[in-house]
Amino acid sequence: MDLSVVAVAFMVAVVVGLTGMGGGALMTPALVLIFGIPPLAAVSSDLVASAVMKPIGSWVHWRRRTINLQVVKWLVLGSVPAAFCGVLILKWMGPGEHVQDAVRMALGVALLVSATLMVFRSYLKMAERAKRRRGVLAPEVNTGPMRIRPLPTVCLGIIGGVVVGMTSVGSGSIIIVGLMALYPALKSNQLVGTDLFQAVPLVTAAALGHTFFGDLDLGLTIPLLIGSIPGVYLGAQLSSRLTGGFIRRALAFVLLASGLKMLNVDNISTATVLVAVLVLAPVAWMLLRKRLGLPALATTDIRQVRKTLADR
Template sequence: MDFVAALDLPHAVAGLLVGTLVGLTGVGGGSLMTPLLVLFFGVSPQTAVGTDLLFAAITKTVGSGIHQQRNTIDWGIVRWLAIGSLPATILTLIALATVGEIGENANHIIVVVLGAMLLVTSVGLVFQRKLLNFGVTHPLPAAESKRAPVATIVLGVVLGVLITITSVGAGAIGATVLVMLYRRTPIARIVGTDIAHAVPLALIAGVGHWFLGEVDFALLLNLLIGSIPGVIAGSLLSSRAPDKLLRLTLAGVLTVSGVRLLLQ
């Protein structure tokens, strides 16, 4: 099968659009890609999540490599997150596949949780800058900082469950909470740490969905064809883009998508 025959233009364009928006705003691709696949392309929720997880693992591996070169990854925080998230991911996959009514109604559960996560993400987009500024200007006392590893493990558990079910959560929740927990750590290092942690999490969750028969590799290829140049273009244009307007627009889109999924 040659390249032209394999190319599915609508999906490649969707990848280009999502990649560009991710590059422009830094919003996690799962918040945009998964609802797009479900609502506009009619992909089943389980397949959309599984495909998007492997999509995220591949794209974030590239981003993680860049952050490693720039020394903007705190591997200690990554370790604490992974202690919570990786076991939670495996247990969530087992529950989705086997546990009574959960396995039978996995698509319904994914749609409901995904819709709720999109609403949370939209609120986060509106207030993210204020939260980040607060975290930077109000460092935690030393006594509270000592409890940060335990809170980080708990955050990892939450992210493991949410990302496995919906593919949404790392950028939307993870980075913001990490800023509040590690207020003396530069923002760039928090972002790099969040991306590095997302790679094994998305990979394990994505492979789990693959074993459950919930990954479309032809769809994955077409999304990557569009998204890689999109991320590059968006990143190059990000310094010139109206950040506040873009974030408010995205918040509105995610709110509409979340409500549609919940009503569905």
């Protein structure tokens, strides 16, 4: 058994338990880039590990009643068959090196899309917070049952299912951003809870599809499970004590780097892009905060909130 795979699986699972994101987006590229695992085997093994990790986080949200089962129903209606279709697309492409290259390229694109959507999600949340502070949006209140949009929700499930079936990436990024657009009334904890709960049948379907078609490598999957189970439990425990904001920003940066390497971008170009992001992204984010009427630094915002609470 490769203990280094166990260690990496443990670290990735801690991030998943802490933020609800990053399973396939971190583990699959790590297996390919660090351990040299063929992309198809990496996707298959990671999906099986995710099928074990997802229910742990889902159970926490089930107990807290932060899951919208109506939304889950329509998502699963589209995502579960679509996940099988994603696997069938890979099998239809046939065996050979060209399939591995296609999976690698698809994974690279999915990683870059996931990183972009993570940043976009953070911006939407920041913009909503700014509007509430200015009184443009009313405080969140319970106004009765939320209107469900079946057709768009099923379509979102289909898109997410195909991407997850082919790359193992997307259940915690593509779908959750889609939910934000379709159901703006959902609170943050409801978004995460609903996304995690629907990801259980989605990832399980994709994992079963890869297992049935012979892509599963048990010698790789078992170390992933040994590291993932305690890691996701620890992350779930830490999630109530630590902020996931920094972890999410670091995760988006890692997704960008992994996506570029999956697309075979050379080292100099990759390093140039990453350095530019490290230098320019904080400045751009501060300008966006100022434009929305928030303090340039989040720490200043936090101090102001604490001072307001202390004065009451």
